[in-house]
Structure formats: C-alpha cells, structure tokens
Amino acid sequence: LAVSGGLFLYSYYSGETVSGGLFLYSYYSGKYQRCYLITIVMIFLIVFPVMFFTSGGYHGGMPAFFVFAIIFTVLMLEKRRALIVSLLEIVLYIGLCLVAYHFPHIVTPFATEADRLADILLAFVSVSTVCGIVLYFHLKEYNQQQLLLEEQNRRLRSLDNAKSTFLTTVAHEIKNPLSSISLHARDTSELLEEEPLDFSLMQENLRTIEQSVMRIDRIVLDLMDTVSIEQGRLALSLVPSDLGALLHSVEKDFSSHPSSGNNQLVLTIQSDLPEISADPERLIQVITNLISNADRHTQNGTITISLTGEPGWQTICVSDTGTGMSEEMRKNALKGYVSADKDYWRHGIGLYVCHQIITAHGGKIWLKSQEGEGTQVFFSLPEEES
Template identity: 25%
Template sequence: MQSFAHQAALAIRNARLFQEVDAKNRELAAADRHKTHFFANMSHELRTPLNAVLGYSELLVDGLYGPLSDKALDALERIQINGRHLLSLINDVLDFTKIEAGSLTLSIQEYSMPAMIEQVVAAAASLAQAKDLALTTEVAEGLPVGQGDERRLTQVLMNLVGNAIKFTESGAVRVAATAAGGWFTVSVTDTGPGIAAADQGRIFDEFQQIDSSSTRKQGGTGLGLSIARKLVLLHGGRIEVESEPGSGAVFRVHLPVRASEEKQAA
C-alpha cells in the first residue's frame, strides 16, 4: 500500500507538471502569434507614410513644385535611396511574418522564365554598372512556359542577383537558366569572396548573416535568403549554394516547371 501510494503521488505530480508545461506552451504559442500579428501590422503602418515620402520626393525631383537647386536635388536623391532601402527592409519583415503566420498565398499563373530573367537583369543593371561589374545571362533556347507565382519568383531572383552584386567588388555576375525533366535550374554565379563551408548551412536561416566586416557593412535584415528559400519551397522546389572562400559562389534554384496548385498556400 505504501509503494502504491508513493507511485500514485509521483503520477499526480507528473500530471500536474505536464499540465503546467502544456499551459506554458499554449501561452508561448499565443505570444508568438501576437508577435507575428504585431510585426505584420507595424510593417503595414510603416509602409504607408514611407510610400508617401517617396512619392512626394519623386514629384519634387520631377519639378512638379518648381525648379530646385543642385544641392536640393542631391538631398532628394539621398532621401529616395535611403527610403527605398528602408522600404525593402520593411517588405522583408512583412513577408517573413506572413510566411510565419501561414497567410502568404501564391498567385499561380503561367510565366516566361527568359522574360523574368530579363526583367531582373534590367532592374539590377544600374547596381552592377555602379561597381563596374559585368552582368551577363546565359538562358537556354526553347525553355517551356512555367507555372507559378511570377512576382514571388522574380523576388527570389532579384534577391540572389542583388546579393551577388552587393558582395562582389570586381569581376562579373552571371545568371543562367536551363530546363530538363520538368524542372527549371536557374543559377546565379559571382566572383565575390565566397562563403566558407561552415557558413553555408546557416545563411538560409532567419536573421542570419555571415559574420564578416563586409557583410556587416552591407547591412540588411538577414531575412532575404530565408524568404527566398521559403518561397522556392512553396513552389515545391529547392535552393542550394556551392562556394569556396576566394572562389566566388553559385546559388542554384531548382523549380518545377509546373508548380502544383496545392503549393500555393503557405
């Protein structure tokens, strides 16, 4: 009877501990949901006035309110550059919170991979020219029509090309695309400093950046590659990196040519 009573007391204590742990887990889950909704709401609230600032600065540059001095135009250009950078950071946080909350939905439609790459390269051309980098493409002929969220896939490629240009001080950045067996393979190759093997496993994690002075100097949220990877996963694909320090890096995106309709909800 004493042994039974002792075992019963242990069982009751363990049950109480389990209930406490379960309650704490529910509280943490609720807090995490509140955090996600808070960041999403704040991102929306920050974007609205920032878009107004950028819009009015554009009108000033266009001379809608009269001619401006060279110093004023230079100041407005700095406002626009920093404003667009801030907007990109806010968009990263908003996308991340949507993915975390499971509320990001893909808009599945047909798209042209060559046209998408051309659009990304055109958008990034000025960045490459500013650093005197060659930005080239090598797109196979006769690529099939793809099916997926063109805007989100453009975001993925823009992130990869933008990063390649950002961390490459000399040389070139090349974007290539092929298709085989129902899959696209898109690669972004740079001649930058490369990525150590120890860092390659964590660069796709949230809020992670390579711990180097060059990375810290470039700034950013540390969310770009994480968001890119999750967007590719939502399409049923995968993203990988191949690199060695001092030998540049190659980021490869493998995408199904026809993304499944079932993959459209995060």
C-alpha cells in the same frame, strides 16, 4: 484453509497482473495519472483488504503491502488528490487491523509458522520489487522532464540572444541607407544654393538616395515576408510565366541603376524553354534579392545569371565573384535569421525568404560558396503545374 489460500493467491496474482499491465500501459501511452488512480482503487482499496483477511491479517506480510500502497499513492498522485487518497488508505488499513483484532475468527490464520515466514518473505520481495520498478519509472520520467526543461531553456536563451542581435542588426542595416539619404539630401540642398547649379552632381545624389530607398524597401519587404512565412500566410498567384522574359526584365531594371559595387551583369538564357506555372512577382523578388546580395558582396566583379532547362525542370543560377561565405554560414544560410553572427543576417534573411518562396512553388534551392571565390545560388522550378 485450501479455499482461503486459493483466494489469497488469486487476489495476489490478479493484483500483480493488473499492476504490471497498468505500468506498461502508462509508460507507453503517457497517461500516468489515470493509470495510477485505477491501480490505487482496484489494488490498494479492493484487492489488499481481501488479501489481508485471507493471509493471516497483521500477523503476515500484508502490513508491508499497506506501507507500499501509501508510498505509491504519495509519489504518483498529484497534490490534493494524493493527500486525500493516502489519508483514506491510512484510515482503511487501521480499520482493517482493528477489525482483525476484535474479530480474529474472520481472519484466515497460517497453518504453520513456515507458512507465515513464507508469506512475510513473499511480501518483502514483492514490495521491494514493485517499489523499485515504480521508483525507476518515476525517476526516469522526472529526469526526462528535467532534460527537456534544460533543452527548452537553452533554446529560449539562444532565441533571446538571436532576437537581440537581429534587432540590433536590422537597426544597423536600416540606419546605413538612412544616413546616406540624409547626407545626400543635405548635399543636394546646399547645391541648390550655389551658382551655377551643378545638375549632374544633383542627379547623382538623387540616384544614390533612390538606391538607399530601394534598399530600405527590400529590408522591410523581407521582414514582412518573414512574418508571413512564420505565420503560414505566404500566398502565391500562379500564372503561366516565361522565366527568360522575367530575367530580361530584372536585367533591364538593374541596368537602369548604377551598381553599388561597380559590377557587370551578364545574362545567359537557354532558348525555346516553355512557360511554367509560377508567381512572376515573387520570382522577380527572389531574383532581385539574389542579385542584390551578390552586388553588395562583390566589388568590380561580374554577376552572372543563367537559365537552363532539363526534362521537367528549369534552373536559374545567380553567381558572383565576390567575397563568398564561410562553410558554417553556407550550411545555415537558408534557415532564417536565428543566429548570433551579426554578419549572417546580411546574407541569411533574404535567402531564407527566397527559400520559402521557391519551396512554395514546389521547387528546390541550394547554393555553393567558398570564401574569397564567390557564391553560386541555384533554384529549380518544375515545368508541370505546381
């Protein structure tokens, strides 16, 4: 009896130790199915049969452990595997009871009724505790998955709404310059049929058409760059670049076309700044984008571009005296076009592209804006090689 009792206790505590260790491992590693299967094979199909014959057979508390084993298997294993293993357990446990019934001498009996009662109570407490732990972690995992699923569905709905708004707004943004092109082209065609020819009015129509084409080109370029950024394909061709010369080039291009908002461009450049390693075409794209945004949201005002230097950095600021942005729009302006606000795209997608280009140079970009008081967009680039 002493040997049998020792074997029972050794099997019981070994099983409890292995089970607890596997539960902790599965909780922290996430490999639940593997741990569940190991638990079932080692404890339910090996340890439990040994415990059955060394602790009074079906006269003790082992039937409670059998019930627990089947419940655990059904809850923890998936689909067909759960059905097969649980049926195997049922057959095994029925067979153990039949063997104990026909060959009672191989079952270690309880020395006293008190030992039997203690075994039943121990089985009850152990099964209740382990079942509670298993159900707790199982339900916790289920609830976490439900929360993740709800959050994913919410994001998908938000993205779907943003996509619809984005496509509608892009269509609207392209339709406006297309309408302008159509209107001024038709007007020019009619002017060609009049006598005498009004060349000044035709030239004005052609400039307006050119501005509309450039606007469409910037929209398409921003869209292409957005796709490249999201796919990780934004490439730079770094060469020694003079930012002051780049700003003069942009100013000359701006001055050659009438401002759509009748704005004045002012350029302030700190002298004697060294060249930096940069992609000049991309920087011109950034500056042009910022000026275009400022020009579209400013009427009869001033757009100021400044270049200053400090140890290791050169900073460009494009400021305007226009309508400015709300606090919410300012916080999200560099994050792309995912927004339900139709007006946001008109500020945001160009700034998002600018943000990615400056970041790719190893620089940083930020903005200050207040509704009714204009906007300032700053970006700094390192003087050392990116």
